[in-house]
Amino acid sequence: MSDLEEAEILALASQGDRDSFGILYERYVERIFNYVYYRTGNVHDAEDITARVFYRALHHIHNYRDRGVPFSAWLYRIAHNLVANWHRDRSRKQEIPLTEVPTIKYKGDAPEQTMVHTEEREKLLQLIQNLTPDRQNLLILKFIEHMSNSEIGQIMGRSEGAVKSLYHRTLLALRDEIGDEMTVE
Amino acid sequence: MSLKEQLVSTSKDHLGSLETKLYSLMKPVTPRPEFVNTLRQRIHITGQPAWVSRFNNIQFILILVTGVLSGVVVVTMLARVLVNILVSGKKSSEIS
Numbered sequence: 001m002s003d004l005e006e007a008e009i010l011a012l013a014s015q016g017d018r019d020s021f022g023i024l025y026e027r028y029v030e031r032i033f034n035y036v037y038y039r040t041g042n043v044h045d046a047e048d049i050t051a052r053v054f055y056r057a058l059h060h061i062h063n064y065r066d067r068g069v070p071f072s073a074w075l076y077r078i079a080h081n082l083v084a085n086w087h088r089d090r091s092r093k094q095e096i097p098l099t100e101v102p103t104i105k106y107k108g109d110a111p112e113q114t115m116v117h118t119e120e121r122e123k124l125l126q127l128i129q130n131l132t133p134d135r136q137n138l139l140i141l142k143f144i145e146h147m148s149n150s151e152i153g154q155i156m157g158r159s160e161g162a163v164k165s166l167y168h169r170t171l172l173a174l175r176d177e178i179g180d181e182m183t184v185e
Numbered sequence: 186m187s188l189k190e191q192l193v194s195t196s197k198d199h200l201g202s203l204e205t206k207l208y209s210l211m212k213p214v215t216p217r218p219e220f221v222n223t224l225r226q227r228i229h230i231t232g233q234p235a236w237v238s239r240f241n242n243i244q245f246i247l248i249l250v251t252g253v254l255s256g257v258v259v260v261t262m263l264a265r266v267l268v269n270i271l272v273s274g275k276k277s278s279e280i281s
Contacts, residue, residue, distance in 0.1 A: 026225075029225075033216040034213050043217075106215075107213045124210050144213050
C-alpha cells in the first residue's frame with residue numbers, strides 16, 4: 001500500500017481511511033518534527049506541536065483539495081500556524097524551566113562532533129529564532145530539507161525569484177546578527 | 186579589480202562560508218521513537234469515523250442548524266397542543 005501514488009493515498013485518506021493517513025504520517029512525521037523543532041528550539045514543544053499538526057490534519061483532511069501544491073505544503077502551513085500560536089501564547093505566559101529535557105539526535109554527526117557542535121548550535125538556533133518567520137522557514141526548508149528554491153516557493157507561496165532574493169537577504173541579516181557571537185571562517 | 190568588485194567578492198566569500206557553517210550545524214534531527222510510535226497509535230485510535238468525512242464544515246453546520254430549527258418547531262407545536270388541551274379541559278369543567 002505504501003507504494004501507491006500520493007494522490008491515491010490522499011484520496012483514500014480524505015475518505016476516512018486510517019491506514020492511508022498512517023502512510024502519510026510515516027512519510028511526513030520526521031519532516032514536520034524537524035520544522036517545528038527548529039522553529040521552537042526545544043524537544044517538548046516540538047513533540048507537542050507535531051502531534052497537534054497531525055491531529056488537525058486528520059480532522060481536516062476531508063477538506064484538503066489538490067491545487068497543484070504538494071501535500072507537504074498543506075502540512076507545513078498547519079505547522080506554521082500552530083508555531084505562530086505557540087509563539088503568541090509563550091509571550092503571554094511565564095516560562096517554566098524544564099527539569100528533564102529529552103536528548104535529541106542530530107543525523108550525520110559523529111559523537112565527538114555532537115559535543116563540539118552543541119554550543120554553536122544553541123547559539124545558531126537562538127539567532128535563527130530572532131529572524132522573521134518567513135526567513136526561519138526558508139532556512140529550515142533549505143538546510144534541513146535540502147529543498148530547491150522552486151520547491152520552497154511552492155510551499156511558501158512565492159516565486160522562485162522571490163525565494164532567491166529572500167534567501168540572500170536572510171543570509172545578510174544572519175551575518176549581521178552573528179557579528180561577534182560566532183566566528184565564520 | 187575595482188573596490189566595488191572587491192567588496193562584492195568579499196561579501197560573497199563571507200556568505201559562502203556562512204552557508205558552509207549553516208550546512209554543518211543545521212542537521213536534521215531524529216524524533217524519539219517512543220514519541221513517533223505513541224502518536225501513530227493515538228492517530229489510529231482517534232481517527233474520525235468514515236461518515237464524518239462525507240460532510241465538509243459548511244454542510245455540517247447546515248445540517249446542525251436545520252436539526253436545531255426542526256427541534257424548536259416540534260417542541261413549540263407540542264407545547265401549543267398541550268396548552269390547548271389544558272385550556273379546553275378547564276373550559277369544559279367550568280361549563281359543567
